[in-house]
Every structure is written in C-alpha cells, then in structure tokens.
Amino acid sequence: MSENKDETLASFQNITGIDDVGEAFSHLEAVNWNLMDALSRVMPHDDAPLSNPIQAARPAVPDPVQPGSQSNTNGFRPPSYDELPGPSNAGASSFFALHNHNQNQRHRYPTSQLLAHLTSTINLDPSSQNNNQNVMNFNIHFNQMLFHIRLPPTATIEQLKRKIFDATNVPVCRQAISGWPPSRASDAQIGGTQICNLDLSQENELILVDLTDDGFMDTEPDEVPQRTDNDFTIKILYEPEGTFTLRLPGQTTIQEVKMNVFCVKNIPVRHQEWTGWPSGCNNETTLAQSGIELNHRFVLRNIAERVQSNSNVPLDGDNAQTSSSLLNNVFDVVTLDSESSADEFEDATDFNTAEYIFTDSPPVQPLNRHLIPNNTDDETTGSTQFVANYRSRFGEPYPEFFDGSLDNALQLACHKPAKERKLLAIYLHHGESILTNVFCDHLMKAESIIQTLKEKFILFGWDMTYESNKDMFLSLLTARISSNASLTARNIKLDKLPAIMLVGKSRQLGSNCEVLSVIHGNIGLDDLLTRLIETTAMYEEQLQVEIRQEDEKAARDQVKAEQDMAYEETLQADMAKEAAKSQKAAAQAAERQRIESERAEESARRESIRLVAEQSLPQEPGEQETNIFKIRVRKPTGDFLERRFYTQNNLQDLLNYVTANGFLIEEYKLISSWPRRDLTAIESSQTLEMLKLYPQETFILEER
Incomplete structure (x- = not known):
C-alpha cells in the first residue's frame, strides 16, 4: 500500500x-x-x-501617496495573500x-x-x-x-x-x-x-x-534571549534592481535595519515601503523579538521613485539634500556585518515572480524626540534604551553613560571608600525642550566635558519626555536618594531642560546621598565645565577629612592585623609542636604494637609447628622391647633430651621429636658426635637402622 x-x-x-x-x-x-x-x-x-x-x-x-489613503505605521504593511x-x-x-x-x-x-x-x-x-x-x-x-x-x-x-x-x-x-x-x-x-x-x-x-498580537514567535519565553545571539539572514527584493542580502545580529532593531538599507541602497528611511514584517512590530523592535525566521524575505519599494514615476516630476533637490542630511545627523549608521558585503547580493531567482500587491505607504515619520519608549516599567531596560538611542541620535563623540539601574550607579559612585568615591551626575533629557539639540550636539560633545565626566563622575541618563517615564524616575529618586532629590527634579522647568543633577555622599550624610548642585541646560560650554570642576573640587575637599579618618583607621587596622598575625603564628607554632609530639608518641605506640603483634604471630606459628610435630611422633617403645634405639640430645643449655625409638623409625621421627620440644629444625641443626655429620641435611626418610644410629647415640643441637 x-x-x-x-x-x-x-x-x-x-x-x-x-x-x-x-x-x-x-x-x-x-x-x-x-x-x-x-x-x-x-x-x-x-x-x-x-x-x-x-x-x-x-x-x-x-x-500610497494619494491624500486620504490609509497607511500603516513605521513603513510596515500586512503581506498580501501571496506573501x-x-x-x-x-x-x-x-x-x-x-x-x-x-x-x-x-x-x-x-x-x-x-x-x-x-x-x-x-x-x-x-x-x-x-x-x-x-x-x-x-x-x-x-x-x-x-x-x-x-x-x-x-x-x-x-x-x-x-x-x-x-x-x-x-x-x-x-x-x-x-x-x-x-x-x-x-x-x-x-x-x-x-x-x-x-x-x-x-x-x-x-x-x-x-501570537499575532504578542509580537513574538512560537518560542518559549526564554528563547528570545537565545535568538538575540543568533545572526539573521535577510533577503530583500528591491524593485526593480533585484535581491540583496543582509546578515545582522538578533539585537539589531528594525530602525537599524532600515538604516543599513539606507547605507547600501541610499534609500532614505522615510521613503522605504516594506512588505513582510509581522504585525505588532515597530522601529524599536529587535529582529529577535519581531518573530521573523532566521532566514526571512522582504519586499522593499522606494516611495519616492513611485511618486516620481506617477507624476513624472523629480523630487526637489534641496529637499532631498536636506532629508539626507537630516538622516545622517539623527541616526548613527550601523555598520553591516563583515559578511554582508556587496559580494553577497543575489539575483531575484529565489523570489516568486508573481506581481506583488502594495498597500498605501506611511506618511513621513517625524523625528523621534524621545530616547525611552512610553510607559517603560523597568529602570534597567529604560537605561539601556536611553544609552543606545542617545548614541544613535546624536552620534559620536558622546559621553560615557552608565548602562544599568540607578541603584547600581549609586553603588558604583557613592557607596565606596572615600578615595574611590565619585559624584553621580544624573542627566535629565527632554525631547520637547528647545535647548536639547544645542546642549547635546555641542556641550555634551566637547572633549573637555566628556573627559571631566569620565574621570570625576558616574553619568546616568534618563528621558523625561513622557510623563509616565518622568513619574517613574521621580519615584526612583525618592526611593534611592531622597524626597528632596525627587522634588528638585520635578521643579526643573521645561525651558531649563536638559539638566544635570550632581549627587554625592559625605561623612555628614552617613549612608545617604543628596543633591549637591543642579546645572540647567541654558548654559555655555565654559560655564558648564566650570560648574562641574567647582562642584568636584568642593566635594573632594569635603572628602579629605573622611579620607584622613579612613587612612588612620586603616593604619590601626594594619597594626591590629599584624599583631593578630604574630599571635596566630605563635599559636600555630605551639600547636605544631604539640602535634609533632603527639604524632611521635603515636608512632612509637604503633611500632610497639606492631612488634608485639609480630611476636605473637611468630609464637603462634612456632607453637603450631611444634604441635604438628608432636602429634606426628610414633609411640615410644618400652625398655624391654627389642630393636629399639635410645637417643640423647644435648640442648644448647647443657641438659639432655632422652627417648627410645624403634630401629624402623625414620630420621624424620627423630627430627619431629626435637621440634616437639621447642627446637625448630629451621633454627637448629642436629649434629651426630661420631662421625660428625648434620642429620638435618640428610634425607629424612631413611630409617635409624640404615643410618646405623643404634643402639644408642648422643646428638648435639646447634643454632643455625
């Protein structure tokens, strides 16, 4: 079947x-x-x-460019049935x-x-x-x-x-x-x-x-971080030129993808019309979060070319130049992966050649003035997004912002020994302030400001453009620093933002911090540098007393530590002597026990041999019997052993008799007097008659 x-x-x-x-x-x-x-x-x-x-x-x-047409946001549109x-x-x-x-x-x-x-x-x-x-x-x-x-x-x-x-x-x-x-x-x-x-x-x-409304793929919750570490291969069909390929890491945002396309094809972001992005995506969604596959295809069209082809009127040169300049200033162009070169551009054979249906293009998006998305509920995520978006918007050079929570920034700056302590500079950003562009593009790009902030401060940034993010950060200030710090930040007017709050900890404050100074955005470069240096100098002067106290305490602790170390060394030496003495005594006791044990074993062995020899002795004949042989054995002590044997008894019986009396043949030799010979060296199976030892013979026991 x-x-x-x-x-x-x-x-x-x-x-x-x-x-x-x-x-x-x-x-x-x-x-x-x-x-x-x-x-x-x-x-x-x-x-x-x-x-x-x-x-x-x-x-x-x-x-897509006709008035009144419906459009998607961020240059996205739902794919047609074919797509x-x-x-x-x-x-x-x-x-x-x-x-x-x-x-x-x-x-x-x-x-x-x-x-x-x-x-x-x-x-x-x-x-x-x-x-x-x-x-x-x-x-x-x-x-x-x-x-x-x-x-x-x-x-x-x-x-x-x-x-x-x-x-x-x-x-x-x-x-x-x-x-x-x-x-x-x-x-x-x-x-x-x-x-x-x-x-x-x-x-x-x-x-x-x-998961259409969730913005994620069919993955477990912990798979998005794993996808962030992957590289995505994006094949883009750009009409009418053909297909080209980008390889980008998973943490790349859709905005950065568009900027990469701008670098490769010189299509301004506002003119890019995309087909193939899942619904729920926006410019701040990363590739890992978007739900696309590791190998994904898109269709891209240039709205400007479409408008030009419909109206047969070229775009105004000044406007095009201004738009291109604006894009270059606003976004930090993300460099393509080394593998994403022009050599990897492919032709369009992999794409379906059927006609694509395009929806209305989105209107030109205004410049994003916020650096943290609305309703951010996590300070660490907000800080990370602030750092990335600040660098992307204002470009290099830029000051080194702390990437992490406000609490961690406080720990790194204020909750350290006085010699290592720094001031915490909290940069308060507001996208609607008329001072923002000047402050960030000129003052914060100055080399003297960047170096001073790097050497003397821990710089933490937050965007207060959205009221939700502002309220959240004010709550953080109350919890992490003090209610006065929160009140100070709340009372800064919009026309004086952005601002820098300088926060420090001194001996009088104990474990708490306070706002030492606030620098508003309506200030010149020299005045900003002067304020930073003056606040730093004043703070370091206040720290000198605490530094001396810490040095004195460190010296006392050093002396105490040395004394403790000397005492510990003496104690360890005494303990080592006692341990050596105990070890020696234990070794001697063990040696005695070993010797006694060997002696006991040897005694048991000798007794076992003696008993075996005694049990193997033949019965002693009487004095009146014939064919008997009487022997005398002289012991090393001078006394004698006497016994009668039959002449048919063999030499081994005589040796067993000597052994039964405690004289092991392995330790003693049995010597006949005349002729002198060692009976232990003779074949023991011979009879006494054969050895001509009758009727009477005297033997001598000698130690070997």
Whole structure:
C-alpha cells in the first residue's frame, strides 16, 4: 500500500511540477489519494480562459501617496495573500510553468483527455489509497475547535505549519505550538526537523496559539534571549534592481535595519515601503523579538521613485539634500556585518515572480524626540534604551553613560571608600525642550566635558519626555536618594531642560546621598565645565577629612592585623609542636604494637609447628622391647633430651621429636658426635637402622 502511495505522490509531482512534498501531499490527501481528482484540483478546466491563464483579477490598489489613503505605521504593511507565511506558491508557479510549456498540447487536447493520457499507466486502485500505516495524524486544538491534519513521517515542521495555516489562517511565524514530547521540544522549533524524528505516535494532540498580537514567535519565553545571539539572514527584493542580502545580529532593531538599507541602497528611511514584517512590530523592535525566521524575505519599494514615476516630476533637490542630511545627523549608521558585503547580493531567482500587491505607504515619520519608549516599567531596560538611542541620535563623540539601574550607579559612585568615591551626575533629557539639540550636539560633545565626566563622575541618563517615564524616575529618586532629590527634579522647568543633577555622599550624610548642585541646560560650554570642576573640587575637599579618618583607621587596622598575625603564628607554632609530639608518641605506640603483634604471630606459628610435630611422633617403645634405639640430645643449655625409638623409625621421627620440644629444625641443626655429620641435611626418610644410629647415640643441637 505504501509503495502505491509513494508511486501516486511521485506521479502527481512529475505531472504538476510541484516540488513541495507537503503541498503535493495535501492535494492528494484532500481527494483521498485519487490522482485524477487531485490533478483536476491543480490543472485548469477545459472551459478555463486560455488568453491569460496566469494573472487573476485583483482589487485595485490605492496609490500610497494619494491624500486620504490609509497607511500603516513605521513603513510596515500586512503581506498580501501571496506573501503570507503559509503554503508555498511554488506549486502554483510550477503549474503555470507547466501550463506555458504545454500550452500547444492543451489547445489540441481537452484537459480530461490529457489527464487520462498522463495517468493511463498509474495504479489508481482506491483500496490502495486507504493505507494509514505511513501517515501521522495531528489533532490541532485552536479557538475551541479541532482541526485534523495528516502528513507523511518525512514531512517537516515547516510543512506541518503550512498545513496548519491552510486550516486555521494563522501565519507560520505567529504559530505557537505546544504538546511536543519534552525531550524533543527544542527540535520542534526548527522548521527543517522531520516529524518522524520527534518521537511522536501515529495520533498526536497539539495546541495552537495565535501570537499575532504578542509580537513574538512560537518560542518559549526564554528563547528570545537565545535568538538575540543568533545572526539573521535577510533577503530583500528591491524593485526593480533585484535581491540583496543582509546578515545582522538578533539585537539589531528594525530602525537599524532600515538604516543599513539606507547605507547600501541610499534609500532614505522615510521613503522605504516594506512588505513582510509581522504585525505588532515597530522601529524599536529587535529582529529577535519581531518573530521573523532566521532566514526571512522582504519586499522593499522606494516611495519616492513611485511618486516620481506617477507624476513624472523629480523630487526637489534641496529637499532631498536636506532629508539626507537630516538622516545622517539623527541616526548613527550601523555598520553591516563583515559578511554582508556587496559580494553577497543575489539575483531575484529565489523570489516568486508573481506581481506583488502594495498597500498605501506611511506618511513621513517625524523625528523621534524621545530616547525611552512610553510607559517603560523597568529602570534597567529604560537605561539601556536611553544609552543606545542617545548614541544613535546624536552620534559620536558622546559621553560615557552608565548602562544599568540607578541603584547600581549609586553603588558604583557613592557607596565606596572615600578615595574611590565619585559624584553621580544624573542627566535629565527632554525631547520637547528647545535647548536639547544645542546642549547635546555641542556641550555634551566637547572633549573637555566628556573627559571631566569620565574621570570625576558616574553619568546616568534618563528621558523625561513622557510623563509616565518622568513619574517613574521621580519615584526612583525618592526611593534611592531622597524626597528632596525627587522634588528638585520635578521643579526643573521645561525651558531649563536638559539638566544635570550632581549627587554625592559625605561623612555628614552617613549612608545617604543628596543633591549637591543642579546645572540647567541654558548654559555655555565654559560655564558648564566650570560648574562641574567647582562642584568636584568642593566635594573632594569635603572628602579629605573622611579620607584622613579612613587612612588612620586603616593604619590601626594594619597594626591590629599584624599583631593578630604574630599571635596566630605563635599559636600555630605551639600547636605544631604539640602535634609533632603527639604524632611521635603515636608512632612509637604503633611500632610497639606492631612488634608485639609480630611476636605473637611468630609464637603462634612456632607453637603450631611444634604441635604438628608432636602429634606426628610414633609411640615410644618400652625398655624391654627389642630393636629399639635410645637417643640423647644435648640442648644448647647443657641438659639432655632422652627417648627410645624403634630401629624402623625414620630420621624424620627423630627430627619431629626435637621440634616437639621447642627446637625448630629451621633454627637448629642436629649434629651426630661420631662421625660428625648434620642429620638435618640428610634425607629424612631413611630409617635409624640404615643410618646405623643404634643402639644408642648422643646428638648435639646447634643454632643455625
């Protein structure tokens, strides 16, 4: 059965030219693997118009520059049906190519005859189409509805998502799917993973969530930081020139992507019309957060060229020059990755050549005056965004802002020893103030100001353009410094912003800090530098007393530490002596114990040998018996051992007798008097008669 299915699938792909296995599989599955019906779904009917079989009627597209037209924000627009993440258009394109290739044949034969001719040699037995052995079933739960999807085991996650898109209209990049085996959850996030490698059963239950409103992909919450470390390959079809490729890190914002395109194609950001960004994105969304895939395609058009082609009137040169100059001043152009060079520009063969539908272009966006987005609820995130946006807007050179929370900045500046302590300079920014551009573009770019702030201060910046961010920061000042600091910042008028609050800690304040000075934005470069230096000098003078006290305390602590060290060394020496003495005594005791143990073992061994020898002695004959042999053994102490043996007893019995009396043969020799010979060196199996030791003999025991 499976071979018939594979044959039917291969025949369907060969006839229609559809290379996408998932798409071909879906067509066959929809008609229960009836090849004729599947071909009828794809091939044009006999009564279809042949004059223009490729292009279908489409609704009129309003010109993006006409007044009153609706537009998206930030140069984004939703993709058309052909561009939605979903089933590939490769099948349709292949079909149209096949149609053009065989157009003459279609004129000569009706479609039904052509299909019959093409399928005449293929087994269309319906019974062979009902084999479910090699098909995996997925029950997709979405919006309290159940969708059934069937795919072959060789299908990929990407093909499954496209099938889900066909059933639910949820774009691929907005699908969050759960229900995978825990051990394969990470593999299920990779589009190229085959479903047969996910340890799935033939019947599977999956849950689908549409993340269109969330702005994130179908990833776990902790995957966005991981995507931030990845590089994104962005293929951009720019009409009419073709395709070019950018490789950018995941932390790149969409605004920076547009600036990169401006560097490569010289298209001002306000003239860029994009197709393909997911909904919910804005210029401050990073690539990792946007929900696009690591390899993503976009369509880009130049609104200015479109306007020019419609009106046949070129843009005013002064306006174009002014806009280009403005962009260069406002944004810090992000350098492309070394891999994103002109050598990587590709032609447009990878893109569908079908006509794209473009929506109205957005109006020219005004210059963003805020450096922190509205309603920021995290001071660390706000500080990071402030630093990045300040550098991007005002460019180099720029002062070195602290990137982190206000509390960390206070710890680094004020809560240190007096010699290392610095002033905390809090830069209060406001995008609506008329002093902002002059203050940031001139005063804050001066080398003397940058060096002074770097050497003497920890510089922390915050944007008070939005009331929500202002209120949040005032609360932080109250909690971290004092209510007076919050009141001081609140009372600074808009016409005196931006401003710099100088915060310090002295001996009189204990562990608290206070605002020592406030420098308003309506000040000249020399006056700003003078105020910074004067405040620093006054603060350092106040610190001198505390520095001397710290030095005296450090000297006392040093003397005490030296005394403690000397005492500790003496104590350690005494302890070492006691330890050595105890160690020696323990060693001696161990040695005595060892010797005693060896002695006991030796005594036990000797006693064991003696007992064995004693038990092996033959019975002593009586004095009246014949053929007996009487021996006398002179011990080293001078006394004698006496015993009678039969003449048939062997020498070993005599040696055992000596051993039984405590004289081991391994330690003593048994010597006969005449002729003098060592009986322990003679074969012990010989009898006493053979050795001619009867009727009486005296032996001598000698130590070896």
